[in-house]
Amino acid sequence: MITTKNNIYLAPLDNVNCASFRLLCKECGAGLVSTPMINTKSFIRERENFYWYKNEQPLLAQFIGSEPDEFKECVQELDNCDVIDLNAGCPSDDQIKAGNGAALLKDLPLMKRIIKTMVKYSPVPVSVKIRKGWEEDDCIKIGLLIEAAGAEFITLHPRTKFEGYGTPADWSAVKKLKKSVKIPVIASGDLLTPENVKECFDKTECDAVMIGRAAINNPFIFRDSEDYLKTNELVKHSKIERINLIKRFIELYHKYEKRYDLAELRNHCAWLVKEFKGARKLRDNIGRCKTEEEILKII
Ligand SMILES: Cc1cc2nc3c(=O)[nH]c(=O)nc-3n(C[C@H](O)[C@H](O)[C@H](O)COP(=O)(O)O)c2cc1C
Known part of the structure; x- marks a missing residue:
């Protein structure tokens, strides 16, 4: 696991996490910031459109795709970030049609080939962000495969491909996964307040959390959560x-x-x-x- 000043991170957020927003979250206390998902084909075609800065680090760069060779081309020499992450959770129709994102949850041999390729060619640690399964909870089987393929940590958004935000995130799946693998597990899902962050750490024993939607409106949530974990007190902002x-x-x-x-x-x-x-x-x-x-x- 990479070293970060705290274990409260900014989740990948498509159409949200531009460089300036990532820097804002970092200034507000995020221990690590993430790029939005980057399509492997787009990155190969127009690399200049994807950028991040040294002062954003520690930074996780997330890629989405389904061709191991494209992952090889994207990750090799990408040493200006701290982690390269595979998106194996995006449920959107266009990504699924292309065999990307959550589609990998039902093609585990392909997911394994992609992770192994990334691990072989990436100059920095590789991680994978998953949902708990395609239709049902398969997170242990998937987690063990990810670990065996050489990834250094797993982020679990504990919903299936078909569950939206109306279904509560199943933190019990995070706890189960944490007990089943040796590599660190990061929890994502329904971390909307500092109290949620504390409850999630307490209930799941996860190694870190990734905050998504709440950060979009309230980047203060990173430092507020860190403070709340230490003092049990909520900060109010003027x-x-x-x-x-x-x-x-x-x-x-x-x-x-x-x-x-x-x-x-x-x-x-x-x-x-x-x-x-x-x-x-x-x-x-x-x-x-x-x-x-x-x-x-x-x-
Ligand atoms: C606007 C938006 C964009 C997202 N983009 C991505 C993405 O690019 N990659 C990814 O792995 N997850 C993406 N997610 C999922 C989040 O990273 C996160 O796992 C999920 O929202 C649950 O966390 P939350 O309840 O704190 O929002 C996105 C979510 C939202 C709301």
Whole structure:
């Protein structure tokens, strides 16, 4: 397992985790940040579109695909990150059609070939992020295969391919997996508050947690959770702190993104006002802004 300053991480989030958001989460205490899933074919074709910075590290770069040779091409020489992760959990129709993501949960020989290829050619540790199974809970069988193939840790989002956020994350599967493999297990799923984070550590004995949806609206959750684990007390953030957080995001956006995309900036600002009074109206108003100045004025 790689060394991180704490074990509360930012999960891979497609269309969310741009470099500036990852840096914001790091500043808010995330022990490790993740890229969104990167399609192996896109990475090979247009590598310049995928970037991250030294000051984001420790960083997990996640790839999605189904061709071992493409994974080989993507991972070799990729030494500017700390972990390279295989996405074996994405349930979206287009990914499943391509044999990617959660489709690997029902083709374990292929998953094994991909992991072995990654382990052979990657200059950094390899990990795998899974759901607990395709239709039912197969996480032990899958976990043992991942371990035998040489991955250094497993992240488990304990839902099947068919279960959405309406079905509670099954932390008992994380506990079972943790007992069954020797490599570290990271829990993901329904970590929406610092109390959830503590409960998950207590119930599953996992080695780390990865926070997804909650971070999109509230990057403070990383340090707040770390504090809560130590003190059992919840921190409350003032309006000014939250306004400054949004301003900081905009500052990072200007400094680190290679392409200025107002829609992307607007999305993040709209997500980050969720904890304000009248958030829905604020969000709608931000959504209508045609310039950054208009967004700043609302904030
Ligand atoms: C908007 C969004 C994008 C996501 N993108 C990815 C992704 O690129 N790769 C991945 O492995 N999981 C992805 N996930 C799943 C999360 O990483 C996480 O496992 C899941 O949301 C459960 O955690 P949570 O309850 O803390 O959100 C995504 C989830 C959301 C909501």
